[in-house]
Amino acid sequence: MQEVITFDIWQYLAPLFYIILLGLIVSLFYGIVEYFTIDRVLKKFSGDRVLVVLSNEAYFGELHPFPRSGGGFEIFFDVENIENPVSLLAFLYENYKETGDEKFLEEAETLIKEFKEKNILPESFTLKELRINPWYPPSLVSRKVFSTELGNVFGIFRFKDLLSEEERKKIWRELAVAYDPPLYLRASRKLSNSLSYVKDRVGSYFSSSTQMLQSTLMATSIPGVPIQTTTLSTDISKRLQDMQSKILGTLGTEYDGLLENAIGRLVTVEVKDVEGEWKKYQGVLVEYSKKYILVYDVDYRIQMITKFRGSEEVSGFPKPYFNIYGLHMKWEKNLEATYNQQERTVTFTNISQYPLKLEKLQVTVQTSEGDKLQDVAIGAVLFPGEKATAKLPENMKGDEYTVYYEISREADIIWPRSKVKVLGLGDYPADLLKTILTKLSRPHFSVK
Numbered sequence: 001m002q003e004v005i006t007f008d009i010w011q012y013l014a015p016l017f018y019i020i021l022l023g024l025i026v027s028l029f030y031g032i033v034e035y036f037t038i039d040r041v042l043k044k045f046s047g048d049r050v051l052v053v054l055s056n057e058a059y060f061g062e063l064h065p066f067p068r069s070g071g072g073f074e075i076f077f078d079v080e081n082i083e084n085p086v087s088l089l090a091f092l093y094e095n096y097k098e099t100g101d102e103k104f105l106e107e108a109e110t111l112i113k114e115f116k117e118k119n120i121l122p123e124s125f126t127l128k129e130l131r132i133n134p135w136y137p138p139s140l141v142s143r144k145v146f147s148t149e150l151g152n153v154f155g156i157f158r159f160k161d162l163l164s165e166e167e168r169k170k171i172w173r174e175l176a177v178a179y180d181p182p183l184y185l186r187a188s189r190k191l192s193n194s195l196s197y198v199k200d201r202v203g204s205y206f207s208s209s210t211q212m213l214q215s216t217l218m219a220t221s222i223p224g225v226p227i228q229t230t231t232l233s234t235d236i237s238k239r240l241q242d243m244q245s246k247i248l249g250t251l252g253t254e255y256d257g258l259l260e261n262a263i264g265r266l267v268t269v270e271v272k273d274v275e276g277e278w279k280k281y282q283g284v285l286v287e288y289s290k291k292y293i294l295v296y297d298v299d300y301r302i303q304m305i306t307k308f309r310g311s312e313e314v315s316g317f318p319k320p321y322f323n324i325y326g327l328h329m330k331w332e333k334n335l336e337a338t339y340n341q342q343e344r345t346v347t348f349t350n351i352s353q354y355p356l357k358l359e360k361l362q363v364t365v366q367t368s369e370g371d372k373l374q375d376v377a378i379g380a381v382l383f384p385g386e387k388a389t390a391k392l393p394e395n396m397k398g399d400e401y402t403v404y405y406e407i408s409r410e411a412d413i414i415w416p417r418s419k420v421k422v423l424g425l426g427d428y429p430a431d432l433l434k435t436i437l438t439k440l441s442r443p444h445f446s447v448k
Contacts, residue, residue, distance in 0.1 A: 037067055039292065041287050041293065042063070042414070045156060048063055050062075052156050053153070054149065056274065060324055062075065062078075071147050083140040084140065087137065088111065092105070092108040112126075151418060155415050155419070156414040157413050158413070159409050179264045256288060259285065264285070265284065267284070268426050285422070288417075292416055297410065300413060302406060303320065304318050306335065308337045308400070334407060335356075341399065345389055348389075349382075350382035351384075351385075353384055356405055356408070357379075357406045358403070358405045360404050361402065362374070362375055362376070363392060363396045365393050366395050374393060376393070
């Protein structure tokens with residue numbers, strides 16, 4: 001009787017053994033490949049200075065992606081934008097005194113020289129006068145963005161205004177290749193897409209096989225074993241589900257036929273912005289991956305805030321909607337205000353060299369229930385030199401008001417795929433355009 005039970009158990013577990021073995025082999029193969037692979041979209045921005053918008057904050061610096069990071073990356077701030085550099089010097093000097101390792105001292109002296117050149121430290125500063133203060137805020141030279149935070153990333157922006165002429169020429173060359181890739185690149189991409197397709201099919205087969213086996217496990221009892229002990233089936237099924245999710249998560253999905261035929265084409269996308277609004281943009285689709293899409297030449301709209309007292313702009317304004325770390329810059333003034341107290345109006349003039357959109361004013365008004373904030377809608381697009389006038393409430397308190405407006409800057413943008421929808425192409429492919437124009441020249445049916 002014991003031999004029959006052993007034989008039946010092996011028959012029962014044999015399919016599970018072979019599927020687990022297949023899953024482990026596939027997982028090992030693609031795990032080795034992906035261990036040395038960086039996300040192909042992030043790779044396009046590797047080493048570039050970008051602005052990353054994360055929730056209601058932004059970080060500016062040099063982007064560095066890493067293999068096997070699940071789409072995560074790190075932003076290194078420029079030297080002049082390191083937070084609390086004295087704490088960094090104190091750490092290096094303390095390590096030098098404790099270990100005697102010259103590399104800490106050399107790094108500290110190199111940074112001091114750089115800090116003095118950037119006017120971050122006075123010329124008289126020396127390591128000897130450095131006091132280690134445990135209550136001083138710690139230094140910060142980078143921001144790590146983990147894969148678990150990608151849901152809070154609204155975009156990675158490479159603004160053209162912040163690029164050198166050589167960097168712009170490099171991007172133009174990349175665009176030219178995207179528009180008309182040479183033969184060897186087309187062949188390489190087709191091979192890569194074929195491998196991605198095979199990988200996805202293996203993952204699909206593994207998923208369907210494990211689901212079928214799970215159904216068998218749940219419906220089958222082992223001969224000779226009391227029914228109370230067949231909860232083993234449930235336990236094995238749960239472990240199988242866990243293994244399947246881990247392996248398929250490793251494999252991922254890269255190839256997307258609808259996005260593939262849009263590479264190098266003008267596309268229209270709908271994006272969830274920092275303010276929670278869905279906005280439409282246009283640009284050239286250059287690359288995509290499981291986590292991101294990359295669009296070049298986007299006229300991106302940045303939400304700005306400023307305050308005025310009468311006709312004077314308050315110090316510290318304008319500024320963007322989000323706080324920026326790693327970038328200390330004075331934003332140029334875009335608006336000039338003419339406040340008319342008698343007529344209760346304010347006229348704005350666009351004094352920048354770019355178009356902008358005046359969205360609304362926010363003022364404090366006096367009511368029977370106390371002071372309240374009230375919005376005054378404008379919604380006017382102003383090109384350089386153009387004006388717009390807003391009527392202020394009669395019960396407005398004081399002469400201070402907040403202005404919300406958008407400026408536009410050209411940028412190459414990486415969007416997380418969870419925050420963007422590719423709606424379609426923005427222009428016809430050349431071969432399809434001829435066909436459509438031919439059809440338009442034909443007579444149409446009319447209903448009388």
